[in-house]
Structures are given as structure tokens and as C-alpha cells.
Amino acid sequence: MVTLTKDSNCLRCGKNSLLTDDVTGEQFCSKCGYVVSEKINESGPEWRSFQTESGVNPARTGAPSSLLMHDMGLSTVINPINKDATGKPLSSSMKSTIERLRTWDSRSQSHEPEDRNLRQALNELTRMKDKIALSSNVLEKASYLYRKALEKKLVRGRSISAMIAASVYAACRDTETPRTLRDVADAANVKRKDIARCYRLLHYELQLKMPVVNPIQCISRISSKLELSEKIKRHAIEVLQIARDNKESSGKDPMGLAATALYIACLKYEGNITQRDLAEAAGVTEVTIRNRFKGFKKQPSFKLKS
DNA sequence: TAAGATAAGAGGGACAT
């Protein structure tokens, strides 16, 4: 789940104590709590491509994953006759294995336009990986979803970039990796609106079951940007729990909720954080924070502890 | 200068037509 990455120092405190959450791909400092969400370091082993068409040098691939190669790493033709190298018939278990391999083999080779489409999408995916920190977990899931979308002909008439971006967003949601639609849109250079449309389509057509975004996860992201203390974070989480119990949080932007909770916490302790600071860090407007704030204040069990 | 208020507009879900 959490592993130590060597040779990387925290950007804030300089200590060699960065940890990586393997699920979300997020790096954070175990000493000061700084979260690196902009870039992911090359810390894994070097993986080499399996496919060496026409004798080219083995290239370094983006991630250690066969799903990320457009043909699953299979680029050979499998003999359609069920005999082994010496001409004897294959055993039944081997025969079924070969059958399965042939299925993938034909899938990777028979649909030329789809294959080209997938190649392009996976290119796009690797580009996005470099812009926002994405774990291999998310990348795998995203490419899996995109394959499904291709299968169902959902990409027809839509832009590849938008659809792969939507797959990435869906993968993030599914793995509870805190990335907003906006983050993904910026990384993909696609309009937020278009990705949202594709995401809804994926969600509907593939019958995806997504966990609800927990605003508590947004807190650490925002507070890391503003270098807020642990005390404030804890208080903000309490505020969020009260809000959730009062049904004040349903249907609201989780980033807005998290920002408001932090704002309330900042009012109690260290008061020199403004709405604008929080709004900018959370990627919402000040007005949203104010509206949430108004809603929070209405709750009977909520008291502005001074 | 930070915070609050207000208004107009976009986008999407629910529901009825």
C-alpha cells in the first residue's frame, strides 16, 4: 500500500522521507505532510517492451503493464493447427490455452481501424500520466475502460482525447484517487464539459458503480497546498462529519465542502487564511465557499467554536 | 482589503408531455 521511495527529498522540508501511496500514486512527506501531486518520480524498475517488431531496439515503455500495450504485448501470429513443434496433437489443456491466445491474437490484429484508435488513445494516456501523478493502477483501469468503450462503439463520432480522458477520470473515481474533472481536463487539453459528457456515457453504458467522492480526501490535498497544520485538518474533518450527519453535504461539490470546512477550522485557529486562498487552492470560487458556509451555519448542531 | 450580497448564465437531472 505505502512504500518508501528512495533518493527523493521532500520539496518543502528537504528530508529524505517521501512515501508513495501505491493506490493513488500520490507522494507525500512523512515528516511534514507535504503532498506531491504534480509529478510522479521515476522510481519503479525499468521495464522493457516485449514487442520488437522488425528488429528495432527494445524501447522503454511507459508503465509496467500489458494492458497499456495496444496489443497486450502479443504481436505474433499463432499457427491455427493444433499440433506442437514435432507434429503431435496438443493435449486438451494446452489446446484451450492456445485457443485463448488465438482470441487475443485475432483481436489485436483483425480490426485495423480500432487498433489504430487504441494506439492513439494509449499515447494520449501516457502523455497525461506525465502531467498529473497517476498510479499504474489507475492507468490499467483507464485503458481497460477505454477498451470496453471501443468494444461498445462508444468512441464513434467522439474525440479520442475526450474519451480517454473520461476513462482516466472514471479510473480515478473508482480507485478513490482525488482528481477533479478539472485536473483531468487540464492535463488532457480537453474541455471539462466534453469529458463530463463522455464520462456520463461511460458510466451509463458500462454500468459503472462508482464510490461517492469523500470530501475528507480533498482536505489533505487543499491543506497541503496551503501548508496548513495537522490540527486544522483534524478540525475540518470534524466539521465535515457534522455536515454529513445533517445532510448538508449531499449533492454539493466535495472540493467546495472541504474548502469550507478548512475555512471554518482556520477561523478557529490561525486566522490569516482568506476565502480567496482556499478557493484558489480548491479550484472553486469564493462564492461557493460562502454559500456552503451559510449552509453550515444554519445547522442546529453547528456552533462556531471560538 | 476581506468578506458578503446579488444577479445573470451555464449545464445537467428529474419529470412530464
Add this chain to the structure above:
DNA sequence: ATGTCAGTCTTATCTTA
């Protein structure tokens, strides 16, 4: 399929303390 409605969020501008 298309339109309406309530609700959310954003942008912009003005006012208040």
C-alpha cells in the same frame, strides 16, 4: 424526443465592515 423546473456552481460587480 423535447420542454420545463428546481437546484448548483461560476463569473462579475457592487457594497459593507
